[in-house]
Amino acid sequence: MTAGKTFIEISNLSKRFGGLTAVDDVDFEVREGEVLGLIGPNGAGKSTTFNLICGYYPANTGSIRLDGKEIIGQPPHKIAALGIMRTFQHNMPFEGMSVTENVMVGAHTTLHGGLIPVLLGTGRARSEERALRKKADELIDFVGLSEERDTPVTSLSFGQGRLLETARALAGEPRLILFDEPAAGLTPSECVRLSEIIRGIADRGIAVLLIEHDMHFLMSLAERVVVLNFGSKIADALPQDIRNNPAVIQAYLGDAAVIGADTENGSGADA
Ligand SMILES: Nc1ncnc2c1ncn2[C@@H]1O[C@H](COP(=O)(O)OP(=O)(O)O)[C@@H](O)[C@H]1O
Ligand SMILES: [Mg+2]
DSSP states (O other), X not given: OOOOSEEEEEEEEEEEETTEEEEEEEEEEEETTOXXXXXXXXXXXXXXXXXXXXXXXXXXXXXXXXXXXXXXXXXXXXXHHTTEEEEOSSOOOOTTSBHHHHHHHHTGGGOSSOHHHHHHTOTTHHHHHHHHHHHHHHHHHHHTOGGGTTSBGGGSOHHHHHHHHHHHHHHTOOSEEEEESTTTTOOHHHHHHHHHHHHHHHHTTOEEEEEOSOHHHHHHHOSEEEXXXXXXXXXXXXXXXXXXXXXXXXXXXXXXXXHXXXXXXXXXXXX
């Protein structure tokens, strides 16, 4: 879908850890229905940016506005309830629960009476539970885990675990979803599947912010790419303009093959 109105607007965002500036005066925005790629060498500040958006770390400076409203300083559960969900670099399912139950837990931010009454099966929570189960089932179908509905999560393959994480994040009814290296560890066919799912998420009008090292995966999905290096934004451009951006090539120096840059002497292609 064509990107809609701006959902999240980040400006002058900084985070210091002691003497290290992990995120340095960063600005960018993500629109509804847009996939924005966030790349940069290891240690560039990508995951820290996610942690700032989700409220896990307090920012040293800056502003993060959702629909124009400031969210800096809000605790993580409030930010989640405003529609920001993330997946992690490592799958973190609740063991001892089925696939369906894991997805249901992801919906807790959308429940009126909270999760506990639903889990205890009390009173009007039962109708809420039925609605929740139905929603979980739809999301399980959407990510292609229909056959594994009742499977204990410990028996899922790594790739299936990644799909479960995605369904669980969607259960929270996000308006922005943050993916931190979702393609890592997936087989080529699982990558294709995940790519279709992310495209489908954006097509529902959800804003997507995607950190990914697999440049083929990222460049085929992202409508725009922001590049960080040592915490600073060094580029914000269309994917086709990123590969040959001198500052980006410089940041990835010695590793130009990672971004698929057209190096004239071929020196970057030895990775
Ligand atoms: N909790 C933390 N405490 C201290 N330093 C951190 C912490 N988290 C990240 N850093 C440092 O901040 C920088 C950015 O890290 P990170 O955001 O994880 O980078 P990326 O995800 O781009 O690889 C790195 O130098 C990292 O060592
Ligand atoms: Mg990271």
